[in-house]
Amino acid sequence: MAIPYEFGYEKPLTLEEAIQLLGKHGKNARVLAGGTDLANEVKQGFRVPEVLIDIKGIDSLRKIEIIDDRLHIGALVTFNEILESKAVQDNAYILYEAAGLVASNGVRNRATMVGNICSAVACMDSAAPLLVHDATIHCLSVDGQRDVTVQKWFVDNRKTAIGEKELVTHVSIPIPKLKYAGAYQKMMRYSGEDLSQANVGVLLFSDGKCNVAFGSVGPIPKRSPKLEAFIKEKGINSQSIADAKEMISKIIAPITDVRATKEYRMHMTKVMFERAINTAVERLKKPKLITKK
Amino acid sequence: MKKISFTLNGELRYIYVAPNEGLLEVLRDKMGVKSPKCGCDSGDCGACTVILNGKTVRSCLIFAIEVDGQDILTLEGISKDGLTPLQTALNERNAYQCGYCAPGMILSVTELIKKNPHPSEHEIKESIAGNLCRCTGYKPVIDAVLEVTKKH
Numbered sequence: 294m295a296i297p298y299e300f301g302y303e304k305p306l307t308l309e310e311a312i313q314l315l316g317k318h319g320k321n322a323r324v325l326a327g328g329t330d331l332a333n334e335v336k337q338g339f340r341v342p343e344v345l346i347d348i349k350g351i352d353s354l355r356k357i358e359i360i361d362d363r364l365h366i367g368a369l370v371t372f373n374e375i376l377e378s379k380a381v382q383d384n385a386y387i388l389y390e391a392a393g394l395v396a397s398n399g400v401r402n403r404a405t406m407v408g409n410i411c412s413a414v415a416c417m418d419s420a421a422p423l424l425v426h427d428a429t430i431h432c433l434s435v436d437g438q439r440d441v442t443v444q445k446w447f448v449d450n451r452k453t454a455i456g457e458k459e460l461v462t463h464v465s466i467p468i469p470k471l472k473y474a475g476a477y478q479k480m481m482r483y484s485g486e487d488l489s490q491a492n493v494g495v496l497l498f499s500d501g502k503c504n505v506a507f508g509s510v511g512p513i514p515k516r517s518p519k520l521e522a523f524i525k526e527k528g529i530n531s532q533s534i535a536d537a538k539e540m541i542s543k544i545i546a547p548i549t550d551v552r553a554t555k556e557y558r559m560h561m562t563k564v565m566f567e568r569a570i571n572t573a574v575e576r577l578k579k580p581k582l583i584t585k586k
Numbered sequence: 587m588k589k590i591s592f593t594l595n596g597e598l599r600y601i602y603v604a605p606n607e608g609l610l611e612v613l614r615d616k617m618g619v620k621s622p623k624c625g626c627d628s629g630d631c632g633a634c635t636v637i638l639n640g641k642t643v644r645s646c647l648i649f650a651i652e653v654d655g656q657d658i659l660t661l662e663g664i665s666k667d668g669l670t671p672l673q674t675a676l677n678e679r680n681a682y683q684c685g686y687c688a689p690g691m692i693l694s695v696t697e698l699i700k701k702n703p704h705p706s707e708h709e710i711k712e713s714i715a716g717n718l719c720r721c722t723g724y725k726p727v728i729d730a731v732l733e734v735t736k737k738h
């Protein structure tokens with residue numbers, strides 16, 4: 294489809310150049326990484342920029358590395374690069390698990406995790422894993438660096454806490470000190486190419502602490518401190534899981550759309566919560582910290 | 587308009603593009619490369635697949651200006667010297683009817699067997715997932731790939 298709007302294109306080769314450009318153009322610019330969401334938005338006229346700032350020339354944004362007990366994932370890291378990364382598999386298995394369920398191979402070759410949370414479409418797959426891992430989003434602008442916790446990142450459907458002149462350089466995840474295991478569950482109509490109708494992430498620690506996040510069942514993905522406190526207090530058994538499933542009715546607010554009804558989303562979120570928590574329990578029993586399939 | 591250059595099927599090519607031109611349209615309408623097709627035009631169907639720097643991508647989701655200096659391979663490129671064993675196996679099985687999804691499927695499998703010469707059925711299915719076929723179904727495609735990649 295021909296795009297009936299004109300816009301400029303810049304390809305900075307350094308971070309400094311990129312933030313200068315963002316400082317100059319502000320909200321009239323869109324940052325282009327993989328473009329799998331952005332190209333559709335531009336084609337549909339949903340968000341038409343004056344200028345695209347293509348950051349793919351900035352190699353420092355392409356890294357996955359561990360610095361000071363935190364796993365850093367750069368803005369240009371694609372979902373397939375996450376799938377190929379031992380550092381991610383070893384330190385944030387649930388993110389690896391979710392990355393494998395994003396769209397199809399041809400999309401994962403291009404789509405980035407940071408782009409996923411910047412587009413912030415409610416059905417994104419990266420949010421629940423990042424939420425349960427207490428990730429931090431690192432932004433850079435001409436005014437300096439600003440770090441935002443993932444809990445404060447999502448503001449509304451397709452709306453984040455990013456500033457007009459800011460570029461997300463990377464996301465970092467604290468590597469837990471305690472033994473832990475996670476599980477990600479996604480409901481979709483068929484595998485290989487579908488958006489999630491609902492998703493659940495669980496991260497369970499050896500001291501009984503349990504982080505739970507729900508995605509695609511409200512305008513923004515979210516954690517539930519109330520549910521987490523309940524599980525920590527009662528432990529994981531059939532009664533506490535049954536009670537926790539009841540609590541979910543009041544925590545999430547799914548809508549009906551072309552992909553699923555709100556009733557089905559509500560029901561399946563409870564089912565997936567149970568599956569995820571049971572999987573996490575099983576994985577936590579394994580001798581190694583690393584949770585392989 | 588900006589002059590960009592990139593390698594297309596092994597040849598260095600130059601072309602003038604505007605930032606709002608999509609790669610799929612530029613390849614088809616300005617450069618005469620017709621194997622990538624426009625299906626859903628939103629990245630879901632795989633008909634527009636090309637290989638960019640060794641990896642399959644959706645050309646409908648890429649602005650042409652982004653590929654300046656890159657390397658693009660299409661079906662025309664991989665069958666320059668005649669049909670590949672994979673294509674022959676697909677032909678022998680009549681794996682395609684209308685053929686609209688064929689270039690995307692073939693490029694997706696080509697990417698797979700380059701890094702994994704003996705894939706499992708599951709890996710084949712994962713590689714062609716997102717390439718939607720509405721005619722013959724996927725079975726003869728998977729069978730053909732299994733045949734050309736089985737261990738000897």
